[in-house]
Amino acid sequence: MMKKQLAVLALLLWLILIIGFMLLAGTLDLEIFFVLWLIGILVIAELTSDVSAFPGYMRYLRYIIACGVVVFGIIVAVKIVEILNK
């Protein structure tokens, strides 16, 4: 099985695990889901990246992760504003 396919499967299993636990907890929080997705994709990107080779899909993955980090920053900023204005 190719590394790329393994990464996709691992990420999907991670997301299913998150949703499973959220369903068991009785609530779905999209913000938490997003943050956990970001953590998952960061870990997978680090594990799949090769020291000598740099496949094309890793380049696109980097852009996706960078966008995710920015969205994460926005979520944190909104939370800070909410807490400070309470």
Added chain:
Amino acid sequence: MKRSRLHILALILSIAVIVTIFVHSPTPVLYSPEYTAFTKNQTNPAALESLGQDRGEKLLPLMSDLLDAPGTIILNIEYGDMDIAERDLQHFRELSRSIDNLVINLDMSESEIEDFRRMNQKNLQIISELLTSTSRLDELNSLEIRFRDQEDPQMMTSITYEGESLRNKISHLYQEYLSQSEPLASVSTRLDLNTTGYELSQENFGDIVKRIENEQEDRFYVLQTQFPSDQSDNDLMISVQPAEGSYHDTIRISGSLSGIEISNKKVDLFIDTAKTSTSITNSQGNWQYQYRIESIPAGLHTAYAVYKNSTFSDIVTFSVIFLNTHIVLENPEISESGLLCKGALFTDSGPLDGVKVHLLADNGIVASPLTDIEGNFHAVIGLSPGDHQIKAVFSDSTVPLSGSESRTYTVTIPASGSLLAGISDNRPDIPSFIIAGMVILGTIIAGYSYIHRKKPKFKVRGTHTARPEDSALEIEEVVPFLTDSSRHDSRMEEAFEKYLAIAGSNIREAVGILFSHLREEIGRSLPLRNPRSFTPRELCSKISGLPFFENFRTFIGHYEPVRYGNRDPDDHERDEIVKSFEAISRKLKGGDEN
């Protein structure tokens, strides 16, 4: 085929994830029986049915217990068992809460049950006050014995006056308890409840009142006979006007000091035995105090004045009237600054000013504005997006006013206005915006750095100094490494001599020496990490495409059966091994390819 199956599986899982998120994201709180109470548009028919079926079975025994509860407490008070009475009162409170919850849960609107519930609440209040007052009277009895022995007339007067105040209060409670009797009996008869215990409790209550009156008469008798008050040359008078009032009314308590040196003297005023103020007499010895009714319970209260801790006035009483309040909340308006809630609080006699009203969103207090002179209140509250239940509540047990609750409004806060609403409640907060901006800027920089980060350089472990940067094996790049031919020759000759030395006796070890030599030489020439770890076949796969590949394969073909199979090679095979070894060595050196 295998890859396509993986793709299909990944696609199915992706769709499952996306569908699951989108199905639940609009209403993230999932339904379960414990959420029935606060999950919108959710009902649990099974639960409702079970509650409805045993409604009468639960309610009537509970009402019967509530009717009997005051009797037990009063009996214990009569016999002086205050601890047991306190425990029974706690049980009475719990029973009362049970009936309140039951009536609310079942949405009962029958007048009999509602009347019963209201009268029970009143009984609970009466019994609670009775227990507090009798406990204090018990303390006074102990103090009286102590101060009588010490012959302290001031303390004896104070105790007697406080006892009088409590006697008045308990008498008033008794009258209230009796007034409950008829309507409660009427309701109980209609619901077929036994009221014998309740009737008996009234008799016991009457006995307590009689006993307290007797004790109080004894106190007055003792005070007048054993502690004559005419030790000073002054006399103090007191009066109240009007004799009753309600919340925010003013009671004028005045009096006069007579005797010698009556001008500019301090007179202490006690209300319900607590020192409330100190007034100064004028030149005629008159004094007065304007008492504004605020934090004082409804009912009968006593007042008396004391001069120089030795001259006591008579006891006067005044009554505080309990008022019902009504609170009105207008339909909340959603504005840019938040949710605007306006309303008014008033009693039957007019608006209530200067009191705190609570605004509740989803049963949590979100604002507590004060009413103005016309009883109006308003507040802007910030709420998160979604549906909210808004209502206004007035509740203050320290004032002689009933609690009241407005109607409940359901307000939907749009998602776009959520952040603004939260911020506008406390005006725009610049530091928080700066911090938020810095966080966003930081994450943008972090994202940019992540895209443009450089990987650590890969370092190849090995001894060859002239190794190329790229690890890919290229035939053209191998050739320049084949240098230092004299050393190569000497190493080859050395290995071959060793081979010849033991080839006759131990051919297995001999071919091993040749292979080890070739492996070392190939490892020197190619960028191989740990060449000693390579098996013959791994080495063979690494050198595919190189000039000596065919010779090496021939060598391995003879080497493996001898080395691993312990096969004794014939002379022809031995020649082949030597020839292929020499050919490889030559080509590694850079000589003739043939």
